[in-house]
Amino acid sequence: MAIPLITSLIMSEWNPALDFVISISVSAIVGCFLMTVGRKTRRGEVQVDWKYGYIIAALSWIMLMFLCSIPYLLSGHTRSLLDGCFDVMSGFTTTGLVLTQDLDHISTGLNMWRHMLTFIGGQGMVVLALSFLGKHIGGAYKMYCGEGKDVKLLPNVKNTARSIWKISMIYLLVGTLALWICGMSIGLSPLPAFFHGLFMFESAWSTGGFAPNTQNIMYYHSFSFEIITIILFVLGSLNFGLHYAIWQGKKREIIKNIEVQSFFITSFLISAFAVLKLSQTGVYTNAVSSFRRVVYNVLSAHTTTGFGSIYARQFANEWGDFGILLMVIAMLIGGSACSTAGGFKGLRVGIVFKGIVSDIKKILSPERNIRVEKYHHIKDYVLDDPTVKASALIIVCYMVLFAITTLLGTFYGYPLADSAFEAASVSGNVGLSIGVTAASMPAVMKIQYILAMYLGRLEFISVFALFGFVIGGVKKLCVKH
Amino acid sequence: MCKALKAMIITALLSALFVISAGAVEVTDINSLINEAEAFNGQSVTIEGEALGEVLERGEYAWVNISDGTNAIGIWMKAEDAESIGYFGDYKHIGDTLRISGIFSNNCTEHGGDVDIHCASMSIEKAGYSVKNAVSQTKTVYAAVLLCLALAMALIYFRSVKRRKGSSNN
Numbered sequence: 001m002a003i004p005l006i007t008s009l010i011m012s013e014w015n016p017a018l019d020f021v022i023s024i025s026v027s028a029i030v031g032c033f034l035m036t037v038g039r040k041t042r043r044g045e046v047q048v049d050w051k052y053g054y055i056i057a058a059l060s061w062i063m064l065m066f067l068c069s070i071p072y073l074l075s076g077h078t079r080s081l082l083d084g085c086f087d088v089m090s091g092f093t094t095t096g097l098v099l100t101q102d103l104d105h106i107s108t109g110l111n112m113w114r115h116m117l118t119f120i121g122g123q124g125m126v127v128l129a130l131s132f133l134g135k136h137i138g139g140a141y142k143m144y145c146g147e148g149k150d151v152k153l154l155p156n157v158k159n160t161a162r163s164i165w166k167i168s169m170i171y172l173l174v175g176t177l178a179l180w181i182c183g184m185s186i187g188l189s190p191l192p193a194f195f196h197g198l199f200m201f202e203s204a205w206s207t208g209g210f211a212p213n214t215q216n217i218m219y220y221h222s223f224s225f226e227i228i229t230i231i232l233f234v235l236g237s238l239n240f241g242l243h244y245a246i247w248q249g250k251k252r253e254i255i256k257n258i259e260v261q262s263f264f265i266t267s268f269l270i271s272a273f274a275v276l277k278l279s280q281t282g283v284y285t286n287a288v289s290s291f292r293r294v295v296y297n298v299l300s301a302h303t304t305t306g307f308g309s310i311y312a313r314q315f316a317n318e319w320g321d322f323g324i325l326l327m328v329i330a331m332l333i334g335g336s337a338c339s340t341a342g343g344f345k346g347l348r349v350g351i352v353f354k355g356i357v358s359d360i361k362k363i364l365s366p367e368r369n370i371r372v373e374k375y376h377h378i379k380d381y382v383l384d385d386p387t388v389k390a391s392a393l394i395i396v397c398y399m400v401l402f403a404i405t406t407l408l409g410t411f412y413g414y415p416l417a418d419s420a421f422e423a424a425s426v427s428g429n430v431g432l433s434i435g436v437t438a439a440s441m442p443a444v445m446k447i448q449y450i451l452a453m454y455l456g457r458l459e460f461i462s463v464f465a466l467f468g469f470v471i472g473g474v475k476k477l478c479v480k481h
Numbered sequence: 482m483c484k485a486l487k488a489m490i491i492t493a494l495l496s497a498l499f500v501i502s503a504g505a506v507e508v509t510d511i512n513s514l515i516n517e518a519e520a521f522n523g524q525s526v527t528i529e530g531e532a533l534g535e536v537l538e539r540g541e542y543a544w545v546n547i548s549d550g551t552n553a554i555g556i557w558m559k560a561e562d563a564e565s566i567g568y569f570g571d572y573k574h575i576g577d578t579l580r581i582s583g584i585f586s587n588n589c590t591e592h593g594g595d596v597d598i599h600c601a602s603m604s605i606e607k608a609g610y611s612v613k614n615a616v617s618q619t620k621t622v623y624a625a626v627l628l629c630l631a632l633a634m635a636l637i638y639f640r641s642v643k644r645r646k647g648s649s650n651n
Contacts, residue, residue, distance in 0.1 A: 024631070033634075106572060
């Protein structure tokens with residue numbers, strides 16, 4: 001919170017500066033209390049089991065959600081604590097749905113906070129803590145995995161976390177500069193252009209979808225600005241391992257990697273079908289508008305970014321059921337594993353697809369033949385049944401979450417297509433809206449959406465471990481009394 | 482006779498009012514334009530709302546984004562018209578309230594499928610102003626108390642860590 005505080009002071013925004021001082025103080029008090037409670041773990045005197053690693057990761061997200069919603073609440077731009085928590089979870093999980101009111105009049109400090117949340121959330125809060133805090137943290141790798149990241153760029157988990165931040169910081173400099181220059185060329189003054197560039201970079205790279213204005217990407221009315229954001233969010237949706245491999249000179253990895261192949265095939269197919277359908281129905285009849293209004297939104301959905309180049313209700317009124325269904329599929333598939341993106345990930349889609357093909361081949365080939373299928377993801381892996389099963393299991397979990405969230409939407413009277421669109425958006429941490437998400441929607445739906453964003457981002461296991469731990473504790477208490 | 486005269490005067494006044502109101506321009510809210518985009522496409526519309534952010538100049542023309550509280554939309558207008566706008570809405574300002582009449586496009590071919598209004602006429606209905614955000618005294622007191630408390634707790638914690646380190650080294 002130091003950066004938004006400094007921003008507020010530089011911009012002479014005194015009330016937001018006080019909001020951040022209050023928030024920093026409350027966070028520091030809670031932090032001191034927790035450090036005192038967990039001093040043995042910090043000193044490495046207590047062994048952190050896998051289950052505790054997952055539970056710590058899951059709990060830290062909930063704790064941070066409450067602490068980080070304080071500046072929202074104090075700003076007066078949210079109607080309730082629940083709305084503040086919704087926006088913080090939306091930021092942390094890089095979803096990008098917004099309940100904050102009157103975005104066009106919020107302070108630069110609060111805008112800095114919103115976009116920092118999404119940027120930090122994209123890399124992972126545990127990754128941030130591992131990179132910059134303490135020399136030794138007990139159970140570091142277990143907490144790192146608990147946050148839905150399992151790639152090891154370097155043998156040491158702390159160095160891996162630092163590498164993730166290094167990659168992001170280099171892109172931050174280049175991306176912000178590109179958007180800053182572009183911003184000035186489309187008519188923004190230098191200082192606002194810098195902040196717009198920085199905020200939009202943070203949002204694009206972390207596949208977040210927040211923007212400093214109500215109109216989102218439509219505020220800029222610029223093709224060049226849209227092109228730069230496309231490049232940034234596609235890069236952000238790729239695996240950190242892939243970025244690291246390319247930086248190490250393994251350029252062929254882009255072509256060989258199963259996730260990249262999966263992403264480009266599904267993106268192409270969904271974009272082509274969407275363009276075809278919307279040109280047939282006469283909604284977008286020329287190439288430029290098809291690219292800017294259809295391909296842009298499909299890529300934004302597929303990378304789970306959530307920048308929208310059309311209004312929310314245009315999806316419902318103009319895209320039709322086929323268009324909405326394509327968007328739902330794109331949002332659910334999402335980006336790459338161990339990236340800033342959400343969804344059930346291209347890697348898992350690729351593995352399950354290859355698994356199905358492999359099974360068909362096995363059935364068709366003579367029984368004496370022993371086939372060993374492989375897939376390439378940074379290095380070659382054997383495609384065995386447990387790998388396919390693990391991937392399929394996560395996909396099933398996402399589908400169940402999507403179904404429950406859709407069901408809840410229809411229960412509250414929203415049309416099926418609208419409910420499904422919004423459910424896919426929250427489950428896949430996308431952030432595109434068809435108009436369901438609003439401050440006036442039922443509180444139960446807000447809570448379900450927060451839960452869906454949280455489960456989707458942590459990829460279920462950590463949250464299930466936390467649920468199991470809480471239920472186990474309650475059971476023990478019941479037995480005792 | 483007197484009654485008949487009164488009735489005639491009232492009728493004339495009412496008729497005049499009716500004519501005036503019929504001639505008044507109907508203001509459409511932005512959300513209605515978007516929700517019924519197909520019906521409004523290519524039609525002349527009038528909207529009223531606050532100018533936001535800043536002018537995005539593109540040669541002789543410029544984009545001005547305006548919001549009426551229901552939604553926001555981009556207005557494509559002459560740069561010289563845009564220059565007459567005094568205030569744009571942001572944290573420190575309430576922007577000028579503009580009345581815009583122009584052609585609404587659901588899928589503007591000139592601007593890559595944008596939903597926009599090409600301005601034919603613009604007037605400033607209400608001038609904007611700078612917002613004076615007075616520093617909240619309650620917030621100042623809370624901030625000071627909580628900051629002192631946090632500093633005290635951090636000091637106690639780090640002292641105890643240092644003491645424990647010292648005793649374990651001995």
